Amino acid sequence: MDRRSFIKFAAAGTGVLAFPGIFAFGQAVAAERIARLVRSDAEWKKLLTPEQYYILRQEGTERAFTSPLDKEKRSGMYLCVACDLPLFPSKFKFDSGTGWPSFYDALPGAIGKKTDYKLIYPRTEYHCARCGGHHGHVFDDGPKPTGLRYCNNGVALRFVPDKA
Numbered sequence: 001m002d003r004r005s006f007i008k009f010a011a012a013g014t015g016v017l018a019f020p021g022i023f024a025f026g027q028a029v030a031a032e033r034i035a036r037l038v039r040s041d042a043e044w045k046k047l048l049t050p051e052q053y054y055i056l057r058q059e060g061t062e063r064a065f066t067s068p069l070d071k072e073k074r075s076g077m078y079l080c081v082a083c084d085l086p087l088f089p090s091k092f093k094f095d096s097g098t099g100w101p102s103f104y105d106a107l108p109g110a111i112g113k114k115t116d117y118k119l120i121y122p123r124t125e126y127h128c129a130r131c132g133g134h135h136g137h138v139f140d141d142g143p144k145p146t147g148l149r150y151c152n153n154g155v156a157l158r159f160v161p162d163k164a
Contacts, residue, residue, distance in 0.1 A: 056133035064099025067154020076161035083131040
């Protein structure tokens with residue numbers, strides 16, 4: 001290999017290393033950005049029930065075993081009640097015994113996470129990626145394949161069954 005060929009080869013390799021994301025084809029869908037839905041506090045109060053507003057906008061928690069979605073067994077999709085963004089397919093749902101609808105995974109890009117210190121120790125809180133509505137917390141005591149438990153407030157979800 002002559003000097004000129006070596007320099008071209010090295011430059012091409014440097015370019016590949018500088019942009020490793022161009023070869024991450026599997027991550028393309030997960031990296032898609034969801035357009036944010038922004039509304040005023042007054043608009044949210046008009047659109048949501050008082051309980052939905054408390055959970056989604058004030059990061060509240062519903063009482064355990066009060067949501068009919070905890071026992072929902074049909075095939076379908078769970079959407080954010082505030083903006084209709086699909087969050088969880090029913091195939092990700094499992095009975096955690098906690099009294100809240102629980103899922104072992106979420107759809108790619110559907111949720112955002114942050115650390116919550118409300119109970120002094122850190123917990124991972126998750127929100128709808130579109131409207132920012134609070135849905136619950138994620139814990140590392142779930143089933144395989146992820147080992148995660150997305151513990152969701154049922155009032156923050158809308159279930160849409162698959163068409164028969």
